[in-house]
Amino acid sequence: LTGCVAIVVIAYLLGSFPTGYIAVKQLKGIDIREVGSGSTGATNVLRTLGKGPGAFVLVLDSLKGVLAIALVYWLFNFAANQNLIPPTVDAKLWQPWIVTLTGLAAILGHSKSIFLGFTGGKSVAISLGILLAMNWQVGLATAGVFAVCAAISRIVSLSSIMGAIAVPIFMLVTHQPLPYILFGIAGGLYVILRHRTNIERLFAGTEPKIGQKLTTEP
Ligand code: G3P
Numbered sequence: 001l002t003g004c005v006a007i008v009v010i011a012y013l014l015g016s017f018p019t020g021y022i023a024v025k026q027l028k029g030i031d032i033r034e035v036g037s038g039s040t041g042a043t044n045v046l047r048t049l050g051k052g053p054g055a056f057v058l059v060l061d062s063l064k065g066v067l068a069i070a071l072v073y074w075l076f077n078f079a080a081n082q083n084l085i086p087p088t089v090d091a092k093l094w095q096p097w098i099v100t101l102t103g104l105a106a107i108l109g110h111s112k113s114i115f116l117g118f119t120g121g122k123s124v125a126i127s128l129g130i131l132l133a134m135n136w137q138v139g140l141a142t143a144g145v146f147a148v149c150a151a152i153s154r155i156v157s158l159s160s161i162m163g164a165i166a167v168p169i170f171m172l173v174t175h176q177p178l179p180y181i182l183f184g185i186a187g188g189l190y191v192i193l194r195h196r197t198n199i200e201r202l203f204a205g206t207e208p209k210i211g212q213k214l215t216t217e218p
Pocket of ligand 1: 124158
């Protein structure tokens with residue numbers, strides 16, 4: 001149990017690592033939270049610094065998610081090898097629940113970073129990394145929904161929202177364990193909630209397309 005609590009806390013701290021904030025601070029000397037959408041995510045880094053730094057932040061933020069889930073697998077393997085799991089505990093049953101809690105903690109960390117006074121991004125890239133590590137088929141299918149929507153609309157936020165809606169559906173149709181389905185619902189809803197201002201702009205017709213600047217500052 002101590003190990004599981006520790007891994008959830010570590011996942012929150014991992015998620016909190018402010019990749020986008022550090023990149024923009026280092027390369028341009030400004031606080032990314034004061035430009036564009038105010039988000040510390042890859043889309044706002046792309047908007048502020050261009051493709052290279054945007055892709056860099058996208059990859060690193062996704063890796064934070066992969067790493068958080070990999071740590072759970074590692075912990076369970078380690079505990080099993082060391083005979084630390086009591087015979088009354090069904091590790092196979094518990095692992096998906098711990099994966100889910102860890103994933104949600106990492107998502108929360110990314111958007112409410114302890115290193116940035118509980119501000120941050122919209123948790124899209126980190127969610128992709130988490131999904132790929134949980135079930136790569138669901139992760140790839142979600143990335144596919146995002147990519148098709150982005151190719152058609154050229155709007156990242158809309159594509160992220162579509163991806164967030166698709167996750168619980170993919171979890172259900174691929175018969176994932178209950179905690180993964182709940183992860184899809186809770187994580188998806190959270191990511192959509194993080195896009196509140198984007199949704200307002202989408203309805204107002206002012207949401208920028210890829211490569212366009214925001215007309216209203218945060
Ligand atoms: O990944 C976040 C994206 O969906 C929206 O970002 O900066 O346009 O609000 P942004």
